[in-house]
Amino acid sequence: MATNWHTTVTERQAGGQRRNFTAPLSWEKAAGWLVLVPVAFFFVYPLWKLVILSVKTETGIGLGVFSEMLADVRTWSAVYHSLVAAVLSTVLALVIGVTLAWLCAYTDIRGKGAIHVMAMLPLLIPSYVMTLAWTQMAGPAGVLNRFASWLAGTPVELWNVYGLDGIIVVMGLSHYPLVYMLTLSVLYRIPKELEWAARSSGAASRSVLRQVTLPLALPGIASGGLLAFISGLDNFGIPAFLGIPAGIPVLSTLIYEQVIGFGPSAFGRAAVLSILLGVIALVGTGLQWLLLRKGRVDQTSAEDRSVRYALGKKRFLAEGAVGLFLFVTSFLPLLSMASTALIKAYGLPFLTENLTWKHFLFVLRDHAGTREAIANSLLLAGLTGVLCLIVGTLFAYWRIQRPSALGKMTEGAVSLPYALPGMVVGLAMILTWMEPIPGWQPGIYGTVWMILIAYVTRFLILQVKSSTVSILQVGREVEEAARISGGHLWTRWSRVLLPLYAPGMLTGLFLVMLTAFTELTISSLLWSSGSQTIGVVIFGFEQAGSTTLSSALSTLIVTAILILLAVGGIWKRYWQRRMEG
C-alpha cells in the first residue's frame, strides 16, 4: 500500500518514549475489555475465518485444498511472478530512492523542496492511475512508440509497458518514495561529527562513505527496501492493468480472478493463495520490524540538514539528471494520459481538430455508474476518515497509557489488516461479514457498508500512528496540568487535548481519506452494482477497452489530488506560522 512509510516512521517514535498514564482502576478494567473484545472481533476473527476456510474439506479439517493448490502449476507461476516483480522492483526502488535521498540530504543540489514534493507524488497518486498513465506513454500505441515511429518513418516499438518488465518498472517507480523517505530520515540524523571524526582520523572521503555513513544508514535503507518489497506483493492495480492483458498472473491477481470468476466455490482455493501471499508479506514485515529496532541511529536525535558535500561543477549534471528523471517518470506519463483523455477517438493524433471535452463530460454527467462511484467514494472516504479519526485517536490514547503486553498485542492486531496484502484482507472480509455470527446474515455483502467496514479495519492503523505521534509529543504533564487546574473530562479534551492533538489527527485524517477515496484492491473484490468505487469504475473502463474514459476519470482524480495537496500545503504553512508566532 502506498502509504506504508508513515507506519514505520512513527513506529520508532512511539517505542522511544512510552509513558505511563494513570486512570481510575475500575475505568481501566472496563476500558480494557471495551478495547479487547472489538479488536479481537474486527481484526483477528476475519483472519481466523480465512485460515479455517483454507483447511476445511468436505470431511472436516485437512490440508486437501492446500495440496491441490500446491500441485497446480498456475500457483507456482503466480508465486514466481509475484516474487520476481516484488524483488526486482525493490532493487529499482532502492537505486532510485537511495540516490535521490543522498543528493537531497547531503549535497548542495538546488530545488530540494520541489524534488521532495515530486518524489512524494507516487505515494499520493494511486498506483493504478500511474499505471494507466504509463500505458498511455509507453503502451503499443503510446506517446513514446508513436514518437519513435514518427522519427524512424516506419512503425517501431521501442518498449511496451505491458508485461513483467513493465510491472517491475512501474512498481519500482511507485515504491521508490518509501526508500527515499526512510533513507532521507536516517541520513539527516547521522551526526556530521561522526564523519568529521573519521576524516580527522585520516580516512579519505570514499572510506568515510563506506565505513561510517553507509553502515549507519543501512538499517534505514534496508527497511525502506523491505517496505517496497511488501508493497510490491500487496499491489493489485499494477499487475491487474499490465499483467492480466499480457497473461502474467501474480498472487494478488490470481486471488482476484478466483473470487470474481468462479464465485463462492473457489473461496477455498483463494484462501490458500491468500495464506501463501499473507505469509510471505508477514515475513517481510517481521524482518522490517527487526531492522527498525536494530537501527543504530537515534531516531529522536535532531535532524541536521546542512550541506555536507559540494558537488561543484557536477551540480548542473546532477540537477539535470534528477529533473529529467522526475519529468519522464511523473510528468510525461500524466501528460500522456491527459492527452488521451482529450482526444476524440483513441489513436488519433494530438491535433487541435481532434480535441474534445466530451469524455470528461461523459464521465461526469452522462454515465450513471461514474456518478454513483464518485458519490460512493466520497461517502466512503468521509465516513472512513471520521470513524478512523474518532476510534483511532481514542485507541492511540488508550494504547499510550499501556506499555504492557496487552497494549502491544492489541496494537499488533490492529496493524495486521494493513500489514497483510489488500486482496487477503478483502477475502477475509467477505468470509466474515457474509455471516459474522453463525445464524446471523446482516445482508451487507455487496453493499457500500461492507466496503466501509473493510476500509475502517484496514486503514485504522494509519490514524492510530498519526495520532500517536501527536499524543506523545504533547506529553502527560499538559493533561495533568489541566486536571489539577480543575478541568473535568470534557474541558480537558475540548480545551486542551484536542487542539494540541489536532496536527497528528488531521494528518491521519488526510491520509486515511485519500487512501480510501482512491482505493482499488478491496473494493474490486467487494463491490457489486450500486456500490462501485472510483477505482472499480476506472478498472472497469480499462477492462472494457474504454481507455479514453478511464483516462478522463483518472485525469480528474489526479487534478483533484493536486488541488487538495496545494490547499493542504498552504494551510499547513499558515498553521505553522500561527503556532510559531
Place this chain on the structure above:
Amino acid sequence: MNEARVIGVSKRFGEVVALHQIDVHIGRGEFVALLGPSGCGKTTLLRLLAGFESPSSGEIWLNQKLVADKDERISPEQRRIGMVFQSFALWPHLTVYENVAFPLRHQEHIPEEFKRNPRARVAQMLEMVGLGGMEQRYPSQLSGGQKQRVALARAIVFNPTLLLMDEPLSSLDAELRIQMRKEIQHIHRELGTSIVYVTHDQSEALAMADKIIVMRGGRVEQEGTPHEIYYAPQSPFVAKFVGRANFVKGSWADSSTFLLEREGQTSLPVRVAQDLTPFHRDQVLPVRPDQIRLHPWQEGLDGVRGRVQHVQFQGRELLYSIQVGEEEWEVSTDIATRFTYGDQVAVELVV
C-alpha cells in the same frame, strides 16, 4: 485550614514498592521540601497528594477531609490544589492570559470577585511574578524563566489549598535558579499557602524550606528544620546527601567524646557537642568540609598530619583534598589559607 496529612501510606507499582508506610504532616502555611535522590519516592508522594495516583494502603487528608485511601480517591480536579510541573506544562495553544485564567474558570470555590473580574486577578498575579503586561503572548514567545513564572502564576491564581512544586527549577540555568528561589520565597510570604516542594537539590531545600523531609528508598530518612538536617544529620546517608561530609574513622569513648584514629600515634580525643548517636554503631564522626581547619605542619606537633593532594580555587573559597593516613578528606577554607600540592599540613577538627 490549609493543612495536609499523609498517614501510613504505601504505594506499589506492580512488584515495585515506591513508598513504605509514609507519615507526613504539612502544617498550615508551612513550606515543606521533599528531598532525596531520584527513585526515592518523593515524586510519587507528590503525585499522591495531587491525586494522580491512589495509595495502595493508608490515608491522605486535606483540610481534615479524607481525599484518598486504597478504595476511593477524589480526583485531582476536585482537590483545589495548585501545581507547578517540572516541564512547566503550559498549554502552547493558549495565551499567557488564557493559561493563567484557566483555573479561575474551572476550579471549584473561586472567590466571587475573581470570577467577576478574572482580568484583574490575572493581571495582579502576573504583576506578582514580574510578567505584568504579557497577557497576550504565547508560551513559545517566552524564555524558560518567564514560562516558569507563568506556570507559577497559574498554580496560585485561585488561592489553592495547597501548592505542589515538582522540581520546578531543574530546567533553568544556575543564575535564574537563584533568582527564582527568592521569588518563590516572596510568594510564600505573600500568600501564606502551604507548599510541598520536591527537589533533589539540597541547597534549594536548605534555602527555602521551613521543614525538610529527606527520603530514601521509599522511606522517610529524616525530618527536621534545615538547620537540624544540616548540623544534626541522623544517618550517614543524610550527612552525605545534604551538604558534603567526611566520615572520620575512630571510636566513640562516650556520647560526647570521639577518639580519632591516627597513624603511628595514640588516638586523639575530639569533643562533640551534638548528639551523634546514629554514628556510634559505625564508629565514625561526620565532619563537614567547613568544620576542618588547616595549619602549616611543624615537627613535634601533637596533631593530625595530612598532605595536600588537590587544590581547587573556587573564588570565594579553596577546596582541598587532604590525604590523612589512608583516607582523603575534603576541606574548604577561606582563600587566606594557602597551601600547594604536596604540602604537609596540620588538620584541626572544629565540630
